[in-house]
Amino acid sequence: xxxxxxxxxxxxxxxxxxxxxxxxxxxxxxxxxxxxxxxxxxxxxxxxxxxxxxxxxxxxxxxxxxxxxxxxxxxxxxxxxxxxxxxxxxxxxxxxxxxxxxxxxxxxxxxxxxxxxxxx
Amino acid sequence: xxxxxxxxxxxxxxxxxxxxxxxxxxxxxxxxxxxxxxxxxxxxxxxxxxxxxxxxxxxxxxxxxxxxxxxxxxxxxxxxxxxxxxxxxxxxxxxxxxxxxxxxxxxxxxxxxxxxxxxx
DNA sequence: GTGAAATGCAACCGTATGGTTGCTCATGGC
DNA sequence: GCCATGAGCAACCATACGGTTGCATTTCAC
Numbered sequence: 375x376x377x378x379x380x381x382x383x384x385x386x387x388x389x390x391x392x393x394x395x396x397x398x399x400x401x402x403x404x405x406x407x408x409x410x411x412x413x414x415x416x417x418x419x420x421x422x423x424x425x426x427x428x429x430x431x432x433x434x435x436x437x438x439x440x441x442x443x444x445x446x447x448x449x450x451x452x453x454x455x456x457x458x459x460x461x462x463x464x465x466x467x468x469x470x471x472x473x474x475x476x477x478x479x480x481x482x483x484x485x486x487x488x489x490x491x492x493x494x
Numbered sequence: 495x496x497x498x499x500x501x502x503x504x505x506x507x508x509x510x511x512x513x514x515x516x517x518x519x520x521x522x523x524x525x526x527x528x529x530x531x532x533x534x535x536x537x538x539x540x541x542x543x544x545x546x547x548x549x550x551x552x553x554x555x556x557x558x559x560x561x562x563x564x565x566x567x568x569x570x571x572x573x574x575x576x577x578x579x580x581x582x583x584x585x586x587x588x589x590x591x592x593x594x595x596x597x598x599x600x601x602x603x604x605x606x607x608x609x610x611x612x613x614x
Numbered sequence: 615g616t617g618a619a620a621t622g623c624a625a626c627c628g629t630a631t632g633g634t635t636g637c638t639c640a641t642g643g644c
Numbered sequence: 645g646c647c648a649t650g651a652g653c654a655a656c657c658a659t660a661c662g663g664t665t666g667c668a669t670t671t672c673a674c
Contacts, residue, residue, distance in 0.1 A: 431633080
C-alpha cells in the first residue's frame with residue numbers, strides 16, 4: 375500500500391478538517407463533556423457518566439467521537455481510562471472562525487472601496 | 495486571576511444554543527457556504543448552487559439549517575433570495591470556545607496551586 | 615403574453631447518528 | 645480467592661440527516 379502522505383505540511387497549525395471538529399462540538403452531550411473536562415481536569419468514563427443523563431456506553435461513544443476530532447485524549451491508568459481535553463484543537467477551531475470572520479471584514483472593505491470608486 | 499463572579503455574565507450576549515451553531519458548522523458543504531458568503535457578500539441560491547456539487551434543493555436545505563442557527567440571513571430581492579452571513583453569531587461561537595479554553599486555564603492554575611500546596 | 619430563470623414544496627431513500635441492552639473481560643481491594 | 649468496579653464489544657432500534665426527483669409557483673425580460 376502506498377504511503378502517500380498528504381501534500382499538506384505536517385506541522386501546519388490549521389485544522390485538517392474543521393467540519394469534523396465542529397460536528398464533534400455540535401452535540402449538547404459532547405459539548406458538556408468538553409466543558410466538564412476543561413473545568414475539572416482528567417476524568418474517568420464512570421465519573422463522566424454520573425452527571426450525564428445517558429448510559430456509560432453512550433458517553434464512551436461520544437468520547438470516541440471527540441477523540442476522532444482530536445478534541446480529547448485518553449490516558450489509561452489501571453482499570454480506569456482518564457480523558458483530558460486537547461486545548462490546542464479547540465484553539466484551532468477558534469482561529470478557524472476568526473479566519474472566516476476576517477474574510478468577511480475584507481469583503482466589506484472591498485465593497486466600500488468599490489462603492490466609493492463608483493461615486494464620481 | 496479570575497474573580498469569582500456569578501457563573502453567567504449578566505449582559506453578555508451568549509449563544510443561546512452553542513451546540514446548534516456548532517452542528518450547523520459541522521458539515522463540509524455548509525462550512526463552504528459560510529466561507530463563500532463571507533468572502534463574496536450576499537449570493538443567491540442559484541449562485542451558491544453552481545460551484546457546489548449538490549443539488550439546488552440540498553443547498554436550500556443547508557441554508558435553512560444555517561439560518562436556524564442564526565448564522566445566515568436572507569433578503570428577498572425580486573424573484574431572487576439573497577443570503578448573507580451573520581457575523582455576530584460566528585463571533586459568539588468563537589467566544590464560546592474562548593470561554594471553554596479559559597476554564598481549562600483556570601483548572602491548570604488551580605491544579606498548580608494544589609500541587610504546590612501539597613509539597614511541604 | 616410567453617418562455618426561461620429562480621424558488622418553493624413534498625415525497626422519497628439510504629445511511630449515519632444517538633441511544634439502548636446484554637454480556638464479557640480486566641483490575642484493584644480486602 | 646472473591647467480588648465489586650471500570651470498561652469493552654456487539655447487536656439492535658428509532659430517528660435525523662443529506663441528498664434526490666418531480667412538479668408547482670413567482671417573476672423578469674423580450
